[in-house]
Amino acid sequence: MSRAPQKRRLETRAKLLSVAEHIIDTEGCAALRMEEVAAKAGVAKGTLFSHFGDKEGLLAVIFGARVMGYLDQMEAMPDPDTPDEIASRLAPLLDFVAQDRMIFELLLRYSGTTSENVDEVITQGFIRQVTLCAGWITGMQQRGRIRDDQDPVLLAEGVQAFLTHVLAIGFCQEHAQMIPPAEAMLPYLRGWLDIR
Amino acid sequence: MSRAPQKRRLETRAKLLSVAEHIIDTEGCAALRMEEVAAKAGVAKGTLFSHFGDKEGLLAVIFGARVMGYLDQMEAMPDPDTPDEIASRLAPLLDFVAQDRMIFELLLRYSGTTSENVDEVITQGFIRQVTLCAGWITGMQQRGRIRDDQDPVLLAEGVQAFLTHVLAIGFCQEHAQMIPPAEAMLPYLRGWLDIR
DNA sequence: GACAAATATTGACCACGGTCAATTTTAAAG
DNA sequence: CTTTAAAATTGACCGTGGTCAATATTTGTC
Numbered sequence: 301m302s303r304a305p306q307k308r309r310l311e312t313r314a315k316l317l318s319v320a321e322h323i324i325d326t327e328g329c330a331a332l333r334m335e336e337v338a339a340k341a342g343v344a345k346g347t348l349f350s351h352f353g354d355k356e357g358l359l360a361v362i363f364g365a366r367v368m369g370y371l372d373q374m375e376a377m378p379d380p381d382t383p384d385e386i387a388s389r390l391a392p393l394l395d396f397v398a399q400d401r402m403i404f405e406l407l408l409r410y411s412g413t414t415s416e417n418v419d420e421v422i423t424q425g426f427i428r429q430v431t432l433c434a435g436w437i438t439g440m441q442q443r444g445r446i447r448d449d450q451d452p453v454l455l456a457e458g459v460q461a462f463l464t465h466v467l468a469i470g471f472c473q474e475h476a477q478m479i480p481p482a483e484a485m486l487p488y489l490r491g492w493l494d495i496r
Numbered sequence: 497m498s499r500a501p502q503k504r505r506l507e508t509r510a511k512l513l514s515v516a517e518h519i520i521d522t523e524g525c526a527a528l529r530m531e532e533v534a535a536k537a538g539v540a541k542g543t544l545f546s547h548f549g550d551k552e553g554l555l556a557v558i559f560g561a562r563v564m565g566y567l568d569q570m571e572a573m574p575d576p577d578t579p580d581e582i583a584s585r586l587a588p589l590l591d592f593v594a595q596d597r598m599i600f601e602l603l604l605r606y607s608g609t610t611s612e613n614v615d616e617v618i619t620q621g622f623i624r625q626v627t628l629c630a631g632w633i634t635g636m637q638q639r640g641r642i643r644d645d646q647d648p649v650l651l652a653e654g655v656q657a658f659l660t661h662v663l664a665i666g667f668c669q670e671h672a673q674m675i676p677p678a679e680a681m682l683p684y685l686r687g688w689l690d691i692r
Numbered sequence: 693g694a695c696a697a698a699t700a701t702t703g704a705c706c707a708c709g710g711t712c713a714a715t716t717t718t719a720a721a722g
Numbered sequence: 723c724t725t726t727a728a729a730a731t732t733g734a735c736c737g738t739g740g741t742c743a744a745t746a747t748t749t750g751t752c
Contacts (some may be wrong), residue, residue: 461661540702
Protein backbone atom coordinates (compact mmCIF):
# COMPACT_ATOMS: atom_id res chain seq x y z
CA MET A 301 0.00 0.00 0.00
CA SER A 302 1.55 3.26 -1.09
CA ARG A 303 0.93 6.51 0.65
CA ALA A 304 -0.77 9.50 -0.91
CA PRO A 305 1.62 11.79 -2.79
CA GLN A 306 3.13 14.55 -0.75
CA LYS A 307 2.16 18.16 -1.27
CA ARG A 308 5.54 19.02 -2.77
CA ARG A 309 5.13 16.32 -5.39
CA LEU A 310 1.73 17.61 -6.44
CA GLU A 311 3.14 21.11 -6.78
CA THR A 312 6.06 19.85 -8.85
CA ARG A 313 3.73 17.92 -11.10
CA ALA A 314 1.46 20.92 -11.62
CA LYS A 315 4.43 23.13 -12.43
CA LEU A 316 5.80 20.59 -14.93
CA LEU A 317 2.44 20.29 -16.64
CA SER A 318 1.94 24.02 -16.90
CA VAL A 319 5.41 24.53 -18.37
CA ALA A 320 4.91 21.71 -20.87
CA GLU A 321 1.49 22.99 -21.91
CA HIS A 322 2.86 26.48 -22.39
CA ILE A 323 5.60 25.20 -24.68
CA ILE A 324 3.14 23.10 -26.64
CA ASP A 325 0.72 26.00 -27.06
CA THR A 326 3.35 28.49 -28.13
CA GLU A 327 5.91 26.43 -30.04
CA GLY A 328 3.97 23.30 -30.93
CA CYS A 329 4.24 19.73 -29.93
CA ALA A 330 7.29 18.97 -32.04
CA ALA A 331 9.33 21.62 -30.24
CA LEU A 332 8.83 20.06 -26.82
CA ARG A 333 12.16 19.08 -25.20
CA MET A 334 12.06 17.16 -21.96
CA GLU A 335 15.19 18.86 -20.68
CA GLU A 336 13.71 22.26 -21.38
CA VAL A 337 10.52 21.41 -19.51
CA ALA A 338 12.50 20.35 -16.45
CA ALA A 339 14.76 23.38 -16.60
CA LYS A 340 11.90 25.87 -16.97
CA ALA A 341 10.07 24.17 -14.12
CA GLY A 342 13.18 24.45 -11.99
CA VAL A 343 13.66 20.73 -11.38
CA ALA A 344 16.07 18.07 -12.57
CA LYS A 345 15.39 15.95 -15.60
CA GLY A 346 15.09 12.83 -13.49
CA THR A 347 12.19 14.38 -11.61
CA LEU A 348 10.28 14.95 -14.81
CA PHE A 349 10.74 11.34 -15.83
CA SER A 350 9.79 10.09 -12.39
CA HIS A 351 6.47 11.90 -12.77
CA PHE A 352 5.47 10.82 -16.25
CA GLY A 353 7.61 7.83 -17.12
CA ASP A 354 8.57 9.06 -20.55
CA LYS A 355 7.79 11.79 -23.04
CA GLU A 356 4.77 9.93 -24.33
CA GLY A 357 3.44 9.69 -20.78
CA LEU A 358 3.66 13.44 -20.37
CA LEU A 359 1.89 14.05 -23.66
CA ALA A 360 -0.75 11.47 -22.79
CA VAL A 361 -1.66 13.34 -19.62
CA ILE A 362 -1.90 16.66 -21.41
CA PHE A 363 -3.76 15.51 -24.49
CA GLY A 364 -5.89 13.10 -22.51
CA ALA A 365 -7.21 16.03 -20.51
CA ARG A 366 -7.95 18.00 -23.66
CA VAL A 367 -9.75 15.09 -25.27
CA MET A 368 -11.87 14.85 -22.14
CA GLY A 369 -12.78 18.49 -22.62
CA TYR A 370 -14.00 17.82 -26.14
CA LEU A 371 -16.00 14.84 -24.91
CA ASP A 372 -17.68 17.07 -22.31
CA GLN A 373 -18.59 19.41 -25.15
CA MET A 374 -19.95 16.56 -27.23
CA GLU A 375 -22.08 15.26 -24.38
CA ALA A 376 -23.48 18.71 -23.76
CA MET A 377 -24.82 18.99 -27.29
CA PRO A 378 -28.19 17.52 -28.30
CA ASP A 379 -27.97 13.98 -29.67
CA PRO A 380 -27.45 13.80 -33.44
CA ASP A 381 -30.22 12.47 -35.64
CA THR A 382 -28.37 11.75 -38.90
CA PRO A 383 -24.92 10.57 -39.98
CA ASP A 384 -24.12 14.13 -41.01
CA GLU A 385 -24.96 15.34 -37.54
CA ILE A 386 -22.65 12.72 -36.08
CA ALA A 387 -19.88 14.19 -38.21
CA SER A 388 -20.64 17.69 -36.96
CA ARG A 389 -20.57 16.51 -33.34
CA LEU A 390 -17.18 14.92 -33.92
CA ALA A 391 -15.78 17.91 -35.79
CA PRO A 392 -14.13 19.81 -32.90
CA LEU A 393 -12.37 16.71 -31.64
CA LEU A 394 -11.29 15.79 -35.17
CA ASP A 395 -9.92 19.25 -35.84
CA PHE A 396 -7.99 19.10 -32.59
CA VAL A 397 -6.38 15.78 -33.43
CA ALA A 398 -5.77 16.81 -37.04
CA GLN A 399 -3.69 19.80 -36.04
CA ASP A 400 -0.66 17.73 -35.08
CA ARG A 401 0.49 14.33 -36.27
CA MET A 402 2.03 13.61 -32.90
CA ILE A 403 -1.34 13.91 -31.19
CA PHE A 404 -2.84 11.54 -33.71
CA GLU A 405 -0.14 8.93 -33.32
CA LEU A 406 -0.29 9.12 -29.57
CA LEU A 407 -4.04 8.67 -29.48
CA LEU A 408 -3.90 5.87 -32.01
CA ARG A 409 -1.47 3.99 -29.82
CA TYR A 410 -4.15 3.76 -27.16
CA SER A 411 -7.11 3.50 -29.46
CA GLY A 412 -7.81 -0.15 -28.86
CA THR A 413 -7.93 -0.36 -25.12
CA THR A 414 -11.43 -1.40 -24.22
CA SER A 415 -10.82 -2.19 -20.57
CA GLU A 416 -7.95 -2.54 -18.07
CA ASN A 417 -5.34 0.20 -17.96
CA VAL A 418 -8.27 2.39 -17.08
CA ASP A 419 -5.81 4.45 -15.13
CA GLU A 420 -4.71 5.92 -18.44
CA VAL A 421 -6.63 9.08 -19.25
CA ILE A 422 -6.55 8.38 -22.96
CA THR A 423 -7.99 4.91 -22.52
CA GLN A 424 -10.86 6.38 -20.54
CA GLY A 425 -11.35 8.90 -23.32
CA PHE A 426 -11.64 6.23 -25.96
CA ILE A 427 -14.07 4.17 -23.94
CA ARG A 428 -16.14 7.30 -23.37
CA GLN A 429 -16.14 8.16 -27.05
CA VAL A 430 -17.23 4.76 -28.27
CA THR A 431 -19.86 4.57 -25.53
CA LEU A 432 -21.17 8.00 -26.40
CA CYS A 433 -21.29 7.20 -30.11
CA ALA A 434 -22.95 3.85 -29.49
CA GLY A 435 -25.59 5.67 -27.44
CA TRP A 436 -26.26 8.09 -30.27
CA ILE A 437 -26.55 5.21 -32.68
CA THR A 438 -28.95 3.28 -30.47
CA GLY A 439 -31.20 6.31 -30.28
CA MET A 440 -31.07 6.88 -34.02
CA GLN A 441 -31.88 3.23 -34.62
CA GLN A 442 -34.91 3.48 -32.34
CA ARG A 443 -36.09 6.55 -34.17
CA GLY A 444 -35.67 4.71 -37.44
CA ARG A 445 -33.14 7.14 -38.83
CA ILE A 446 -30.34 4.66 -39.56
CA ARG A 447 -29.85 0.98 -40.25
CA ASP A 448 -30.75 -1.26 -37.33
CA ASP A 449 -29.43 -4.58 -38.62
CA GLN A 450 -26.14 -4.25 -36.75
CA ASP A 451 -25.09 -3.95 -33.13
CA PRO A 452 -24.70 -0.28 -32.11
CA VAL A 453 -21.28 -1.00 -30.61
CA LEU A 454 -20.04 -2.48 -33.89
CA LEU A 455 -21.37 0.52 -35.77
CA ALA A 456 -19.72 2.88 -33.27
CA GLU A 457 -16.39 1.11 -33.67
CA GLY A 458 -16.78 1.42 -37.42
CA VAL A 459 -17.26 5.15 -37.00
CA GLN A 460 -14.04 5.12 -35.01
CA ALA A 461 -12.30 3.31 -37.85
CA PHE A 462 -13.38 5.91 -40.40
CA LEU A 463 -12.32 8.66 -38.05
CA THR A 464 -8.82 7.24 -37.84
CA HIS A 465 -8.80 6.71 -41.58
CA VAL A 466 -9.59 10.25 -42.60
CA LEU A 467 -7.08 11.62 -40.12
CA ALA A 468 -4.34 9.33 -41.44
CA ILE A 469 -5.16 10.31 -45.00
CA GLY A 470 -5.14 13.96 -44.03
CA PHE A 471 -1.64 13.82 -42.61
CA CYS A 472 -0.23 12.24 -45.73
CA GLN A 473 -1.41 14.93 -48.10
CA GLU A 474 -0.54 17.58 -45.56
CA HIS A 475 0.77 20.07 -48.09
CA ALA A 476 -2.18 19.99 -50.48
CA GLN A 477 -5.60 21.45 -49.75
CA MET A 478 -6.68 19.41 -46.75
CA ILE A 479 -10.44 19.29 -46.45
CA PRO A 480 -11.69 19.30 -42.84
CA PRO A 481 -11.72 15.75 -41.45
CA ALA A 482 -15.37 15.88 -40.41
CA GLU A 483 -16.27 16.64 -44.00
CA ALA A 484 -14.03 13.89 -45.33
CA MET A 485 -15.88 11.44 -43.08
CA LEU A 486 -19.29 12.16 -44.56
CA PRO A 487 -19.31 9.68 -47.45
CA TYR A 488 -18.07 6.91 -45.19
CA LEU A 489 -20.58 7.66 -42.45
CA ARG A 490 -23.44 7.74 -44.92
CA GLY A 491 -22.40 4.49 -46.52
CA TRP A 492 -21.94 2.89 -43.13
CA LEU A 493 -25.06 4.07 -41.34
CA ASP A 494 -27.72 5.03 -43.85
CA ILE A 495 -30.74 2.85 -44.45
CA ARG A 496 -30.73 1.49 -47.97
CA MET B 497 20.42 16.10 -64.29
CA SER B 498 22.13 13.62 -62.02
CA ARG B 499 24.18 10.73 -63.24
CA ALA B 500 23.37 7.11 -62.61
CA PRO B 501 24.73 5.77 -59.32
CA GLN B 502 28.18 4.27 -59.52
CA LYS B 503 28.71 0.55 -59.22
CA ARG B 504 30.35 0.89 -55.82
CA ARG B 505 27.31 2.68 -54.47
CA LEU B 506 24.94 -0.02 -55.63
CA GLU B 507 27.12 -2.66 -53.99
CA THR B 508 27.20 -0.69 -50.75
CA ARG B 509 23.45 -0.31 -50.80
CA ALA B 510 22.88 -3.98 -51.40
CA LYS B 511 25.25 -4.91 -48.59
CA LEU B 512 23.51 -2.51 -46.20
CA LEU B 513 20.11 -3.89 -47.07
CA SER B 514 21.15 -7.48 -46.65
CA VAL B 515 22.73 -6.79 -43.25
CA ALA B 516 19.65 -4.89 -42.08
CA GLU B 517 17.30 -7.59 -43.28
CA HIS B 518 19.34 -10.24 -41.54
CA ILE B 519 19.16 -8.38 -38.24
CA ILE B 520 15.43 -7.81 -38.62
CA ASP B 521 14.79 -11.45 -39.43
CA THR B 522 16.88 -12.81 -36.58
CA GLU B 523 16.49 -10.26 -33.81
CA GLY B 524 13.37 -8.38 -34.80
CA CYS B 525 12.70 -4.89 -35.92
CA ALA B 526 13.05 -3.32 -32.48
CA ALA B 527 16.62 -4.57 -32.16
CA LEU B 528 17.80 -2.81 -35.30
CA ARG B 529 20.61 -0.31 -34.59
CA MET B 530 21.76 1.91 -37.40
CA GLU B 531 25.33 1.88 -36.13
CA GLU B 532 25.34 -1.90 -36.04
CA VAL B 533 24.07 -2.10 -39.61
CA ALA B 534 26.84 0.17 -40.81
CA ALA B 535 29.50 -1.67 -38.83
CA LYS B 536 28.42 -5.12 -40.01
CA ALA B 537 28.31 -3.86 -43.57
CA GLY B 538 31.82 -2.49 -43.17
CA VAL B 539 30.96 1.13 -43.87
CA ALA B 540 30.68 4.32 -41.84
CA LYS B 541 27.44 5.43 -40.26
CA GLY B 542 27.28 8.47 -42.51
CA THR B 543 27.21 6.23 -45.56
CA LEU B 544 24.19 4.40 -44.25
CA PHE B 545 22.32 7.65 -43.71
CA SER B 546 23.36 8.98 -47.09
CA HIS B 547 21.70 5.95 -48.66
CA PHE B 548 18.39 5.91 -46.81
CA GLY B 549 18.01 9.33 -45.23
CA ASP B 550 17.00 8.03 -41.86
CA LYS B 551 16.05 4.83 -40.06
CA GLU B 552 12.47 5.06 -41.26
CA GLY B 553 13.74 5.33 -44.83
CA LEU B 554 15.71 2.12 -44.46
CA LEU B 555 12.72 0.31 -42.98
CA ALA B 556 10.47 1.70 -45.69
CA VAL B 557 12.63 0.18 -48.42
CA ILE B 558 12.73 -3.21 -46.70
CA PHE B 559 9.09 -3.45 -45.72
CA GLY B 560 7.94 -1.82 -48.92
CA ALA B 561 9.55 -4.65 -50.84
CA ARG B 562 7.90 -7.25 -48.64
CA VAL B 563 4.51 -5.63 -48.98
CA MET B 564 4.99 -5.77 -52.74
CA GLY B 565 5.59 -9.50 -52.39
CA TYR B 566 2.29 -9.96 -50.59
CA LEU B 567 0.53 -7.91 -53.24
CA ASP B 568 1.98 -10.17 -55.94
CA GLN B 569 0.57 -13.11 -54.01
CA MET B 570 -2.82 -11.46 -53.74
CA GLU B 571 -2.95 -10.69 -57.43
CA ALA B 572 -2.07 -14.27 -58.28
CA MET B 573 -5.07 -15.65 -56.40
CA PRO B 574 -8.52 -15.86 -57.98
CA ASP B 575 -10.70 -12.83 -57.33
CA PRO B 576 -12.82 -13.06 -54.19
CA ASP B 577 -16.57 -13.37 -54.47
CA THR B 578 -17.73 -12.49 -50.95
CA PRO B 579 -16.63 -10.17 -48.13
CA ASP B 580 -15.29 -13.21 -46.29
CA GLU B 581 -13.14 -14.08 -49.26
CA ILE B 582 -11.77 -10.55 -49.31
CA ALA B 583 -10.71 -11.08 -45.72
CA SER B 584 -8.98 -14.32 -46.60
CA ARG B 585 -7.13 -12.67 -49.50
CA LEU B 586 -5.92 -9.94 -47.15
CA ALA B 587 -4.95 -12.34 -44.38
CA PRO B 588 -1.26 -12.90 -45.23
CA LEU B 589 -0.59 -9.19 -45.56
CA LEU B 590 -2.49 -8.50 -42.34
CA ASP B 591 -0.59 -11.14 -40.43
CA PHE B 592 2.66 -9.71 -41.71
CA VAL B 593 1.83 -6.21 -40.55
CA ALA B 594 0.37 -7.46 -37.27
CA GLN B 595 3.60 -9.13 -36.27
CA ASP B 596 5.33 -5.88 -35.39
CA ARG B 597 3.94 -2.56 -34.27
CA MET B 598 6.81 -0.75 -35.95
CA ILE B 599 5.79 -2.10 -39.34
CA PHE B 600 2.22 -1.01 -38.74
CA GLU B 601 3.16 2.51 -37.72
CA LEU B 602 5.52 2.87 -40.63
CA LEU B 603 2.92 1.77 -43.15
CA LEU B 604 0.25 3.92 -41.57
CA ARG B 605 2.46 6.96 -41.98
CA TYR B 606 2.28 6.51 -45.74
CA SER B 607 -1.22 5.13 -45.90
CA GLY B 608 -2.82 8.21 -47.34
CA THR B 609 -0.61 8.96 -50.28
CA THR B 610 -2.75 8.60 -53.33
CA SER B 611 -0.38 10.17 -55.83
CA GLU B 612 2.91 12.08 -55.93
CA ASN B 613 5.84 10.74 -53.95
CA VAL B 614 5.37 7.72 -56.14
CA ASP B 615 9.08 7.20 -55.78
CA GLU B 616 8.34 5.78 -52.35
CA VAL B 617 7.85 2.03 -52.47
CA ILE B 618 5.29 2.08 -49.71
CA THR B 619 3.19 4.66 -51.48
CA GLN B 620 3.16 2.51 -54.59
CA GLY B 621 2.11 -0.41 -52.42
CA PHE B 622 -0.85 1.43 -51.02
CA ILE B 623 -2.01 2.60 -54.38
CA ARG B 624 -1.71 -0.96 -55.65
CA GLN B 625 -3.68 -2.34 -52.74
CA VAL B 626 -6.56 0.09 -53.03
CA THR B 627 -6.63 -0.38 -56.79
CA LEU B 628 -6.63 -4.15 -56.44
CA CYS B 629 -9.37 -4.08 -53.84
CA ALA B 630 -11.46 -1.65 -55.87
CA GLY B 631 -11.15 -4.05 -58.80
CA TRP B 632 -12.39 -6.95 -56.70
CA ILE B 633 -15.29 -4.86 -55.52
CA THR B 634 -16.25 -3.77 -59.01
CA GLY B 635 -16.37 -7.41 -60.08
CA MET B 636 -18.43 -8.44 -57.10
CA GLN B 637 -20.85 -5.60 -57.73
CA GLN B 638 -21.26 -6.68 -61.33
CA ARG B 639 -21.94 -10.24 -60.21
CA GLY B 640 -24.50 -8.90 -57.73
CA ARG B 641 -22.69 -10.28 -54.72
CA ILE B 642 -22.34 -7.03 -52.77
CA ARG B 643 -23.98 -3.63 -52.54
CA ASP B 644 -23.66 -1.52 -55.66
CA ASP B 645 -24.98 1.79 -54.37
CA GLN B 646 -21.49 3.14 -53.67
CA ASP B 647 -18.39 3.88 -55.69
CA PRO B 648 -15.97 0.92 -55.64
CA VAL B 649 -13.10 3.20 -54.71
CA LEU B 650 -14.95 4.51 -51.67
CA LEU B 651 -15.77 0.97 -50.64
CA ALA B 652 -12.15 -0.08 -51.11
CA GLU B 653 -10.95 2.81 -48.98
CA GLY B 654 -13.44 1.78 -46.34
CA VAL B 655 -11.95 -1.70 -46.38
CA GLN B 656 -8.59 -0.04 -45.85
CA ALA B 657 -10.02 1.85 -42.87
CA PHE B 658 -11.26 -1.34 -41.23
CA LEU B 659 -7.94 -2.99 -41.93
CA THR B 660 -6.09 -0.24 -40.08
CA HIS B 661 -8.68 -0.34 -37.32
CA VAL B 662 -8.39 -4.02 -36.47
CA LEU B 663 -4.60 -3.82 -36.58
CA ALA B 664 -4.58 -0.85 -34.20
CA ILE B 665 -6.97 -2.62 -31.85
CA GLY B 666 -4.85 -5.74 -31.99
CA PHE B 667 -1.71 -3.96 -30.90
CA CYS B 668 -3.40 -2.46 -27.87
CA GLN B 669 -4.56 -5.73 -26.39
CA GLU B 670 -1.27 -7.33 -27.37
CA HIS B 671 -0.94 -9.49 -24.29
CA ALA B 672 -4.42 -11.02 -24.34
CA GLN B 673 -5.65 -13.59 -26.85
CA MET B 674 -5.30 -11.70 -30.09
CA ILE B 675 -7.64 -13.08 -32.72
CA PRO B 676 -6.19 -13.03 -36.23
CA PRO B 677 -6.78 -9.62 -37.85
CA ALA B 678 -8.46 -11.07 -40.92
CA GLU B 679 -11.01 -12.71 -38.67
CA ALA B 680 -11.52 -9.53 -36.67
CA MET B 681 -12.31 -7.73 -39.92
CA LEU B 682 -15.20 -10.00 -40.83
CA PRO B 683 -18.07 -8.24 -39.05
CA TYR B 684 -16.95 -4.89 -40.41
CA LEU B 685 -16.57 -6.17 -43.96
CA ARG B 686 -19.97 -7.81 -43.89
CA GLY B 687 -21.65 -4.72 -42.48
CA TRP B 688 -19.85 -2.54 -45.04
CA LEU B 689 -20.28 -4.61 -48.18
CA ASP B 690 -23.23 -6.97 -47.82
CA ILE B 691 -26.47 -6.35 -49.61
CA ARG B 692 -29.27 -5.68 -47.17
C1' DG C 693 48.20 9.08 -68.37
C1' DA C 694 47.08 13.66 -66.28
C1' DC C 695 43.69 16.57 -64.76
C1' DA C 696 39.17 18.20 -63.05
C1' DA C 697 34.56 17.57 -61.57
C1' DA C 698 31.11 14.76 -59.85
C1' DT C 699 30.22 11.06 -56.62
C1' DA C 700 30.85 8.39 -52.59
C1' DT C 701 32.50 7.64 -48.04
C1' DT C 702 34.27 8.85 -43.55
C1' DG C 703 34.04 9.49 -38.50
C1' DA C 704 34.16 13.01 -35.02
C1' DC C 705 30.51 15.42 -33.24
C1' DC C 706 25.86 16.79 -31.55
C1' DA C 707 20.93 16.47 -29.69
C1' DC C 708 17.83 14.45 -27.05
C1' DG C 709 15.34 10.80 -24.54
C1' DG C 710 15.97 8.03 -20.80
C1' DT C 711 18.44 5.68 -16.32
C1' DC C 712 19.74 5.14 -11.60
C1' DA C 713 22.69 5.23 -7.38
C1' DA C 714 23.21 8.81 -4.28
C1' DT C 715 21.27 12.62 -1.68
C1' DT C 716 17.78 15.57 0.38
C1' DT C 717 13.18 16.33 2.16
C1' DT C 718 8.97 14.95 4.37
C1' DA C 719 6.12 13.18 7.88
C1' DA C 720 4.79 9.58 11.03
C1' DA C 721 6.12 7.41 15.57
C1' DG C 722 8.16 7.53 20.09
C1' DC D 723 12.58 17.19 19.77
C1' DT D 724 14.69 12.88 17.73
C1' DT D 725 14.61 9.18 15.12
C1' DT D 726 13.74 6.80 11.02
C1' DA D 727 11.74 5.01 6.94
C1' DA D 728 9.43 6.30 2.95
C1' DA D 729 9.06 9.66 -0.65
C1' DA D 730 11.01 12.95 -3.67
C1' DT D 731 14.63 14.88 -6.16
C1' DT D 732 19.17 15.21 -8.23
C1' DG D 733 22.51 15.26 -12.08
C1' DA D 734 26.21 12.69 -14.09
C1' DC D 735 25.97 9.29 -17.36
C1' DC D 736 24.51 6.39 -21.39
C1' DG D 737 22.56 4.80 -26.02
C1' DT D 738 21.14 5.85 -30.30
C1' DG D 739 19.62 8.55 -34.29
C1' DG D 740 21.28 11.93 -37.15
C1' DT D 741 24.73 15.82 -39.26
C1' DC D 742 28.37 17.60 -42.05
C1' DA D 743 32.98 19.38 -43.35
C1' DA D 744 36.77 16.85 -44.81
C1' DT D 745 38.66 13.10 -47.53
C1' DA D 746 38.84 9.49 -50.93
C1' DT D 747 37.29 7.39 -55.13
C1' DT D 748 35.36 7.21 -59.65
C1' DT D 749 34.48 8.92 -64.16
C1' DG D 750 34.72 11.82 -68.21
C1' DT D 751 37.87 14.76 -71.18
C1' DC D 752 41.97 16.23 -73.54
